[in-house]
């Protein structure tokens with residue numbers, strides 16, 4: 001009888017005190033494992049890992065024939081550490097690295113492989129069919145040397161960092177290869193039970209209904225030609241996966257309330273109507289998912305709104321990824337946005353349908369200036385954008401941005417920053433290893449100085465505190481009824497001279513600078529990196545909301561008094577008392593409160609009373625995260641990162657809304 005080939009697939013995630021840094025199922029290795037199981041039924045044995053601890057335990061007890069590792073920017077160094085230690089212990093094990101975090105530049109791939117000689121093969125793009133070819137070959141030959149010489153599609157080895165691309169480019173790709181399992185027949189890791197062991201961790205199931213993106217953004221790994229063709233899984237498969245997940249959650253009685261969609265443009269396709277209908281059916285039957293995390297499409301807003309409004313109210317966030325409103329910057333990153341008038345109409349339509357939206361904005365694009373970046377955010381605030389994801393541009397592997405010529409052309413300068421919660425000392429196969437993950441972010445370009453970059457970061461914190469939290473909702477309504485714009489108060493807050501508030505902002509700016517390093521080597525010299533590895537904006541949000549709540553409300557009051565005439569003083573005072581009560585306390589479960597209004601001006605706008613109330617998603621998040629992040633330190637440094645800004649204040653309703 002021939003020997004069963006043992007394959008370990010690991011999509012590792014940093015863990016601290018048994019908590020994972022990112023809380024999603026390891027979908028990529030699930031797909032690869034599902035396909036391999038189907039093809040090599042009975043000839044292989046697969047095991048999937050997300051936890052470095054479990055992976056380490058498994059490796060200590062038995063030798064795998066093949067190890068398949070997924071590389072993302074948040075686990076690259078951890079993954080390479082494992083690869084190196086596995087190779088030392090088991091030199092005959094074939095080690096294959098894949099995933100989105102692989103350079104598109106052949107020289108850079110070569111450099112990486114030279115630095116990581118334990119990695120035998122490195123695969124770019126879709127992994128399923130290439131993994132099949134590699135496993136098939138290795139079962140036959142058992143030779144690492146031959147596997148490295150063989151030339152699998154989009155695969156390289158240190159001896160040859162150019163890709164081998166076969167006569168048919170699409171032959172190794174799911175949904176493009178002729179005579180291979182099609183999208184319709186492709187096995188689901190959920191339905192095969194491969195993910196059953198991950199439910200107990202209480203993380204969000206990741207689901208994919210399509211793959212590929214028709215857009216071409218140069219800072220994004222999905223913007224390359226390789227990803228342009230969108231391939232779709234049948235909706236029925238998604239329905240079955242969702243119901244399977246909902247039933248598993250009930251059966252195991254675990255606290256999982258949300259799913260995360262991987263589709264780069266969720267809701268944008270006509271057939272997404274069916275997908276959304278299935279989500280709604282599941283919500284009605286199982287009260288799950290209470291929240292759907294997704295990156296919604298970049299155009300066809302009417303289709304997206306129509307489709308996603310089928311879901312339960314408040315259970316999805318639409319992401320209007322604007323990134324920038326500066327045409328020169330957009331041209332430099334080959335991105336097209338919808339025009340602002342259409343965007344405004346969409347915000348209005350979403351408001352009418354009670355849909356929440358979020359706009360992605362990126363800092364650090366070529367040709368972007370401090371003025372255009374800040375103006376862009378303020379303009380979007382006035383169009384009714386409820387929340388901003390304010391990203392810094394990272395030089396990601398697999399994108400145009402990583403090319404030296406592109407960086408030179410735009411005067412791009414970068415710094416290394418430790419990724420929050422991705423730092424720890426591990427014991428890997430008996431050896432102690434300090435592992436740090438970093439991101440290389442743009443802090444200066446030909447059009448923006450470093451000082452201007454910091455100024456933009458200060459605006460980001462202000463937007464996070466006052467706008468993203470929804471704390472100003474009531475204030476905005478009041479201001480608009482007196483013909484002010486929302487951005488007027490944000491501009492005033494930017495000019496605030498409240499001392500305690502300025503100290504908070506200064507602390508944030510100092511720590512923002514302090515977390516920027518020239519290289520990863522410098523980080524190893526720091527005694528305790530813990531203080532550098534928390535997301536600064538969320539840390540300062542916790543400092544502001546949980547330790548300085550009265551200051552935050554004071555700043556709003558001062559800004560309003562400065563903006564509006566003295567006849568509003570009483571109304572402002574009463575409104576600020578309500579705002580104070582909206583901010584949750586991390587240690588007390590939030591409760592519903594009804595507040596009667598006295599001031600005539602306020603009554604005219606809001607009616608006789610307001611109701612402050614936690615949403616059910618907020619309650620369950622606070623319950624779940626409260627069990628994990630209990631210490632003062634964790635509450636300040638980690639809680640809001642996972643809770644999300646919107647959940648830091650109670651929902652507000654007017655009269656009996």
Ligand code: B12
Pocket residue numbers: 021022023024025026027028029031032068069070071072073074096097098099100101102123125126127128130131206208219220221222260261262263264391392396397398419420
């Ligand atoms: C879901 C998701 C997340 C989740 C976490 C996902 C997780 N736990 O794995 C959340 C929401 C937390 C997240 C956050 C971020 N993400 Co994200 N995310 C995604 C997303 C949308 C889906 C990932 C996925 O599961 N796809 C489906 C699977 C099947 O595809 P896949 O991962 O590419 O795997 C296939 C191949 O790569 C290959 N493969 C993978 N592993 C292996 C291994 C072997 C051996 C082989 C042969 C092949 C192979 O085969 C797989 C099947 O075909 C992708 C974009 C996308 N649509 O893929 C971005 C993406 C992974 N994210 C990205 C980024 C940049 C981020 C953020 C930094 C964004 C930000 N600025 O904050 C943060 C970082 C968070 C952090 N600090 O940890 C980048 C990563 C680029 C890189 N070089 O690593 C991506 C690719 C998007 C992009 N903009 O380019 N993300």
Ligand code: SF4
Pocket residue numbers: 213214215216217220221222223224264298321
């Ligand atoms: S940023 Fe979004 S739209 Fe642009 S290429 Fe990436 S996934 Fe597609």
